[in-house]
Amino acid sequence: MSHSSIEIAPPATLRRTMSLNGIGVLLALIVVMALLPFVASPYVLLLMLPFVGYGIALLGFNLLFGTTGLLSFGHALFLGVGAYTAAVFTSKLSILSFEIILVVSALLSGLIALLIGALCVRYTKIFFGMLTLAFGMLFHSFLYKFYAVTGGDQGMRVLRPLLLGMEWRGGKTAFLTGPFYYYTLVLFAGMGLAMWRITQSPFGLHLRAIRENAGKAAYVGVEIFRMRLSAFVISAIYGGIGGVILAVTTGLADPELAYWTHSGNLVFMAVLGGSGTFAGPAIGALAFVMLQDFVMAITQYWRFVMGGILVLLVVFMPRGLAGTVELLLSRRGREA
């Protein structure tokens, strides 16, 4: 083909196209969500709101799991932090500005992540998973025990916040399926773009290097501890914001949000969608929310079914939905 004696490898345009699809898929999904209110019932829309909350939290989770290779079984802790921040601000401090709540949740989650991460990120996958589980449960116990502050098992109310300073005078459902729905979608898109930039940046590259081979990365000069800790903090911020959205939708912040099986569900979602792709976890969140809704309605033994699906997923389709689709597409691309 070439008349020179040296074969120069062709540029990896195919790979970049696939990666670009990541953010594209996510944005496409968001556009579909934006059009949903024109055709879907209020119930479906209300079901979508936890999906947005989980989607944002999972963007952060996957920075940790998919990109950096750290499996956290305590991510629900930050959901709880966000939820309780929303509760404290709206019902105890009477500060209803959604923007302020978001910022404070982010800061608080980041701070807590800094403290916990300093202890945990020295360890890799399994031990990290166990430690994050333990810390998540520590937070759960704290929420339960200090009932004078947190409301204990009864939780704390989350009142309707003001979006951009504006108050909605209609019913809660109309609020949730109207302005709040669009606000959170825009937030989702924005945070998705930010996460995209992060994963594509040199920082993201360093994280992937650490995941592939930590020893080699350290040899080349990557500061493993700092990088992992930063990833942990960023993932926590996303988790906190996701938690705020969940709490406003529910209207209540309760300790069960931080229980370790809730973290387990997050991992389930990430694997279901495919932790190897950018939009995978978000797709996993959507699939999980709809799957659980469907399964709970058709059988009382839904835990068995969900557990079975998880096992089958890990054994036969570990790349998840998005990952498998990407694999099939790339295979077809190569054959063509």
Next chain:
Amino acid sequence: MTELLDVILGGTFHAAVLFLVAAGLQLVFGVQKIVNLACGSFYALGAYFGITAVGAAIKLGMPPALFLPLLVVAGLLVGLVGLPIERVLRTVYRRDESYQLLITFGFLLMFQDTFRYLWGATPRTMDNVYLAYGTAHFLGIRVPTYNLLVIAASLAIAAILGLFLERTRTGRIVRATAENRDMAEGLGVNASKVFALVFTVGCMLGTVGGALVVPSSAASLDMAVDLVVESFAVVVIGGLGSMRGALVGALIVGLMRALAISLMPEMEMLSVYLVVVAVLILRPAGLFGKAAV
């Protein structure tokens, strides 16, 4: 004095229970690098099955005094459930450890509903056997002999395990496979058989533990999920992969909890977490663990 002894005995009893679950966790992790989130489910399985077995045996006319050995046998039997589960796990051995953790989470969910289907939502208790061995009176306190037997059984199991791993040929093979699977295979070890053995023994530790403890308490649906947290605390404190760590960690958790209950009841669970954090800061690998895993 009697109160202190009471507290210590109570804490030791709880520690004996925790040890059995944690030992199963440690054995499986040490050899296969799998953390079994369903460890609590095996414990619950042993408890439920033990109740059924003893109930049936008593109806068939077995003398109540024999129920302890019967429970051990029942526990061992139902621990065989580990074999098919290990077969499923085998499909993901070569993959990322996180996936193994996830499969065990899936099994935990499946077990939850299996218990509900087979034994219902009502907590189950074993009748008429707890005090079959009488009560022991010494040093002013009064404790059911059964509690002492459970503590003794735990220690015996710990000793047997230790001897097995250190002194027998199979034990050495297990340890070799734990250190370096490929090398061991290269030297002719059938690693699949070893893994199957180890996982099943790990499960049996849990099921026998559950069966042994249930006469003194009860079997309920949420015990599997709750136990995971405490056993993880034990493993973190003791060090991942270490049997000695399981023993010492269980003792620490059991005694801390007992002390907290008698001195500052509100601090019960938080005291255990405090120890976990302290260990992480001061000795990150746990008391007996190898350096940063």
Next chain:
Amino acid sequence: MKLTRRDFSRFAGSTALVAAAPQIFAPALAQERPLRLGILAPRSGVAGTAGECGIRAVQWAAERMNKGGGIAGRKIELVIEEETNPKDTIERFRRLILQEKVEAVHGLISTGVSLGVAPVAEEEQALLVMWDGTTQDGVKETMPKPRYVFRSTDNECEAVMGSLLAIKYFKGKFKRVAGINPDYSYGRNNWEAFRQILARYGIAAEFVAEQWPKVGTMDLTSHIAALNAAKPDLIFSSMLFADLPVFMKQGNAAGLFENAKLVLPAAGWQINQLKKEFMPEGIIFGHNTLYFDHPQASELQKAFVDDYKDRYREVPHWEADRAYFALATYKAGVEAAQKAAGKWPTAEQVAEAMPGLEVESLGGKGRFRKDKIAEQVFYQGPSTNNNKYDFPTLASIDTFQAEQLQKPPGADFWEWIKTAKMPV
């Protein structure tokens, strides 16, 4: 998993149908369509056994009512969903109302969940009749003037009754009091109510120990050791999950009950597990609104208990009565509202009709007050092991009405305890 166009059009279609004047369509079709009723109850976890009992009871009740023609001629169809944690249960509630289109929802046992679901019910203007799960705190903010939410009797009723009976039977016989209560709002409020009632009656008691085991703890040996060390004459415990039979079994083995009297206001929930072999005599035993072995039980209760024992080989507890009561008052409300309106009533009309209607529930007569809180009959008494069951029954039965045990409308519970006229 994407929504297909068929789903879209189905959703769109159903939305359109709901939006377009349901009043026009409903009466014509109402008589033929079954009456779909949503049930939200726990089926797993600590409260699984209680939820299961309630579900069994409501199924029995629906079957029976359907044999008699259903509710105002429409057969009852139950749509059962599981109560788990507040967030997920709110989603199931919304699904029942918006997707399954049930006409009302009954159920809820956990306090945290009921606090979360109640505002949603008011928002969606959906009728909700709660079986259980209402304590004092938080209720004032979440449900100041409910229009669609009906609450059960106060969760502290049994504690109040237990405390009063403790005074009635044990006055002068105890000086050292210990408490072991589950560490959450229910346990805390019950213990506090007990303390306040003792104070009110001027009982000079020394509180020697207070234990707060985590809900559902399976190992209480250390707690029992601590209680033993304090040498109490009276132990008050509002434990009601699997931890209660464990406490009794382990406590009995440690000799805790040899010198201590026991007050267990909520023991009825675990009646099947509280075996005689470790239960001492003379416990103030609470059966709440249903005592399965009442000698003067109504025909209804006898029929229910016998059927339940036949099918499930265990005896029912008060959750069954709560479930039955909810369905019975709902039926009464619907039928009254339908008579008044001349056509099938709206949720609002039923909600307005229900308060004040007295019905015969399994455990006795009951009704909802104007503020939509229930009033029922409570049964407790000293226990005895002299019977044909595996577990204790009541040697004698004290019967109090809810009016004697719970605060009147608008009052504050803690204020009311200090000043109310008590039946002992």
